[in-house]
Amino acid sequence: MSKDKYYLGSLCKHGHDYLGTGKTLRYTKWRSCIQCGKERHTNYVDEHQKEILQYRKRYYKNNKEKMCKRQKINSKEYYRNNKEIISMYQMFYRAQHKAHMQEQQKTYKERTINSTQEPRKPEELKNQRRN
Numbered sequence: 001m002s003k004d005k006y007y008l009g010s011l012c013k014h015g016h017d018y019l020g021t022g023k024t025l026r027y028t029k030w031r032s033c034i035q036c037g038k039e040r041h042t043n044y045v046d047e048h049q050k051e052i053l054q055y056r057k058r059y060y061k062n063n064k065e066k067m068c069k070r071q072k073i074n075s076k077e078y079y080r081n082n083k084e085i086i087s088m089y090q091m092f093y094r095a096q097h098k099a100h101m102q103e104q105q106k107t108y109k110e111r112t113i114n115s116t117q118e119p120r121k122p123e124e125l126k127n128q129r130r131n
């Protein structure tokens, strides 16, 4: 902490005691309490959070098309620059997906072979519960 920037002055009106010294750490420049300044800032953010959110929403709404366009251009450019990587990735994904699907089909077949009863329809189950 630089001594030029801060000094220990009289206790501020909110009683922000600095490390039990009974004094308040203040900005040399403004002679104002650092803690008060911080709290003022948090209060400001709290009070204005709604407005900030609304502003962001409004900004997004107003710039949606622009942003979407930019994203489209970016993805196009990205695709052009990474064609090989993307197609490799797609091939890899398809191969993985295929294996996964085959695995699923295998387990499904095994399950149908092992089960002697036919799977019940939900309606039948409902009727049984009622009786």
Ligand SMILES: [Zn+2]
Pocket: 012, 013, 014, 015, 016, 024, 033, 034, 035, 036, 037
């Ligand atoms: Zn204070």
